[in-house]
Amino acid sequence: MSRRLSVSLLPGLHPPEQRGGTALVIDVLRATTTATTFLERGADAVMFAPSIEAAHALRASLGTGTLLAGERGGLRIDGFDLGNSPLDAAAREWGGHTLVMNTTNGTDAAHTAVQAAQHVLLACLRNAPAAAARAQALAQGGDITVVCAGTDGQVSLDDCYTAGVVVRELLGPAGETDFMLNDSAQMVLALTARWPGPQAALQASAHGQRLLGMGDIDLAFADLALDVTFCAELGVSDCVPELRGREAEGLVFR
Numbered sequence: 552m553s554r555r556l557s558v559s560l561l562p563g564l565h566p567p568e569q570r571g572g573t574a575l576v577i578d579v580l581r582a583t584t585t586a587t588t589f590l591e592r593g594a595d596a597v598m599f600a601p602s603i604e605a606a607h608a609l610r611a612s613l614g615t616g617t618l619l620a621g622e623r624g625g626l627r628i629d630g631f632d633l634g635n636s637p638l639d640a641a642a643r644e645w646g647g648h649t650l651v652m653n654t655t656n657g658t659d660a661a662h663t664a665v666q667a668a669q670h671v672l673l674a675c676l677r678n679a680p681a682a683a684a685r686a687q688a689l690a691q692g693g694d695i696t697v698v699c700a701g702t703d704g705q706v707s708l709d710d711c712y713t714a715g716v717v718v719r720e721l722l723g724p725a726g727e728t729d730f731m732l733n734d735s736a737q738m739v740l741a742l743t744a745r746w747p748g749p750q751a752a753l754q755a756s757a758h759g760q761r762l763l764g765m766g767d768i769d770l771a772f773a774d775l776a777l778d779v780t781f782c783a784e785l786g787v788s789d790c791v792p793e794l795r796g797r798e799a800e801g802l803v804f805r
């Protein structure tokens with residue numbers, strides 16, 4: 552029997568028959584790009600908290616070296632050390648620090664995915680080839696599900712486009728594999744041909760437009776527009792955050 556490669560266009564749509572397989576969670580704008588960048592820049596761990604309150608509780612229990620990162624409405628949460636900007640994550644080294652994150656879409660998507668998958672990886676455009684290779688290694692010939700976080704409960708072009716790129720990577724250069732694709736996997740794969748490249752696709756998405764618009768409104772938010780460009784860089788990172796366990800309510804990625 553051939554193995555299944557499925558795409559879940561929103562977190563709750565993980566195919567029930569694929570419980571226990573390997574999942575790649577995508578929130579390209581911006582949570583999984585930011586988490587990837589924290590780890591690439593030496594963070595001891597990235598923890599996804601299920602709520603703002605849980606993030607504060609994790610910091611209280613983990614103590615020195617723990618920093619909170621996250622957003623609401625795209626902007627840093629009051630009392631948090633950092634927002635959800637991958638450019639801020641790229642701006643320094645994070646050795647000796649654990650980053651506890653809570654965001655609108657991406658951290659929840661990972662919490663939903665762990666309920667259905669044995670192995671959970673975080674993917675984005677920057678690590679797409681590496682994430683696909685790691686998923687193949689972990690899956691050992693078994694099923695793989697690509698989970699799109701979406702935006703505020705809606706299917707999002709930015710995550711679907713990225714899922715298409717990841718599916719393309721999983722299929723390999725010749726597209727010859729033993730995978731059986733579900734309809735969503737075929738749909739996102741077709742989507743990758745619609746734009747000349749990732750920059751154009753992310754800029755065409757509603758979320759991309761919103762972040763770009765926030766850059767226009769106020770120069771203080773200019774980095775949100777630059778974040779879109781950073782998130783669209785394809786295959787520039789070999790760092791693939793992998794779920795290593797749980798600490799209290801947090802998902803621990805390294």
Ligand SMILES: O=C(O)[C@H](CS(=O)(=O)O)OP(=O)(O)O
Binds near residue numbers: 578
């Ligand atoms: O920070 C982001 O880009 C989004 C929030 S919003 O849609 O911009 O308000 O969060 P994420 O969880 O990374 O999708």
Ligand SMILES: [Mg+2]
Binds near residue numbers: 580581582657
């Ligand atoms: Mg998002």
